[in-house]
Amino acid sequence: MSSPTVIYPPPGDDITGTAYKASAYKGPTGPLRHRCPLCRATGSQLLRCAGCHAFRYCSREHQIVDRPQHKFACNRIKKARRKLAKEDHRVRYATPDYMTPANAFETHVGRFWGLLNTRDYMRARFALAKQLLMLCTLDGVQEALEHLWDMLRLCRNDNMGLRNFVPTVMLRLDLDQECYDFMKWWATCDPDGHYDWGDMSLPFLNIHDADVLEVDVRNLKVTREVLAQSPLPFELRDQIERDVIRSPLSAKFQRESPETLLQIERRLLGHIIRGIGPAVVEANANFMFYLFDPDEALSFGPVSYSRGSWEEMAFAMQNSYATWWEMEGVLDLLNDARTCASRDSESEIEDRMQDEKIRKGRTAAEMLSDLSVERIWAYLDYAVENASNLGPWSERPSEQHTRENNEAWARATAEEAEDQDAILKAIALIEEEG
Incomplete structure (x- = not known):
């Protein structure tokens, strides 16, 4: 399959600006749920953090207690949102010239990476999505998927390699069918290398309900x-x-x-x-x-x-x-x-x-x-x-298989030794008679 060129991560360029500790990837096990990080209370009625919009708490008291731990991540998310809003404004209200449209969101949907003035916007949006994913919360992962999916709409060519991120995010949200459909489209969309990634009239991510084998057996x-x-x-x-x-x-x-x-x-x-x-x-x-x-x-x-x-x-x-x-x-x-x-x-x-x-x-x-x-x-x-x-x-x-294998190996070794002994005796007999 001939696929668009992937340029993420660009040489020497840290899109997210962060190298996370290993512990950041190890949140609660099991399905993502709205849960308080202190007492693990769950439910949609939990209070959402007004700063990052990605953490929930069972009460104001627990939110206050968790503030020292949550503050760093919360500020990082808010900073990423401000950066994205700034880049969004630059694209939406750009001064037009021969290389820059007045508003690429109206004129260049599907072809964003072909415009230099949209690239900082795409990087900023990806950085926010990555920060949200690292929170390991249901709100954060859901919003991250929304960003990644819309970025593919804006840039069909997927020069940033977002298709490598989307499936794992879908699996975290138990969107198994959607995940399989997504991967199958990318694997089969361009069998002869002639798919025109710039033609917005061609089918795009249009596989639904493909046959997939389930895994809860x-x-x-x-x-x-x-x-x-x-x-x-x-x-x-x-x-x-x-x-x-x-x-x-x-x-x-x-x-x-x-x-x-x-x-x-x-x-x-x-x-x-x-x-x-x-x-x-x-x-x-x-x-x-x-x-x-x-x-x-x-x-x-x-x-x-x-x-x-x-x-x-x-x-x-x-x-x-x-x-x-x-x-x-x-x-x-x-x-x-x-x-x-x-x-x-x-x-x-x-x-x-x-x-x-x-x-x-x-x-x-x-x-x-x-x-x-x-x-x-x-x-x-x-x-x-x-x-x-x-x-x-x-x-x-x-354990049973191992015992059986060991017994079979022991029998084979014994039989080999007996055969070798028989051969040596036969040779000795022939030499004696000769």
Whole structure:
């Protein structure tokens, strides 16, 4: 696909002006809700901060108590809003000349980046959106998505690479269908490289309700196993099942049979293990390693990057880590898959340590850690089985698989030794007879 040129981040230019600490990406887990940061009270009736419009409190008392902690972020948001308002005024009331229209909002919608006087406006709007995303509040993330979406309307060519941010923001808001539609449009909009990005009459982001596989299957499976052990009324069981489903796409699976859920789960795993997982590794080999230890990447300041580089991984991590963090159980599932891979790979480390080309100066522990990440997708099915197991640790499917693998390896080793012994005896017999 021939896509528009991405110029974010420009070489040496820090659009956001901020390098955040890793802790800033780790807000509350679970779906975004209007919640008081002090007591975690939730609800739309909470009081909204009049300064940043992105934080809510259960009471004036809690707002006052939180003021020392909130003040820095609040002032930063207000500063970003003032900057955007200033740039908006400059574009809207520009003095026209041969390069500058009087009001680009009326004359150049869809082609903003082609005008030099709109670029500071676009940068200021993106900076505000990024600041709002870092608050990890429902108001902040919703407003950030509105900014990003409207910026794509103003600049179809997407020279700032906003299409790389929008999907993760949509996922944080549980807009799963919209996210898939968005990504599918960008992946298929220009198959032959002839899409005219300057022609505003062409279809733009016009894919809706594309077929996408849903991902709340495991929660439903486990919930049903738990509920099967309790004589609860049907109405209460039904409500509990609805509450464990996060994605709006997955609601229809509530009525599916256990056999159908298992089939869907296997199909999903196949997509991930054979398709998505390897694609992540191919796109940037650094990503999975730093997903488990992201602090260095999350604290990295903006600079230019090349495809597949460490710097590209850092930007991807900063863009997506809040989404990973907020999705309950996802990082736990990947960590368990890594643990399974590590346990099954321990027996190989001694031999690998003998080959310096493989070792590359690493310790045995470092080699095992790296190997566990490299093999994580091959063990994801173990982790999924473990997540559905309600029995003791010793009966986890991965433990059973490991025991079976070790027993099979021991049998194979014994058989190989017996065969070798038989061969040696045969050779000795032949030499004796000869």
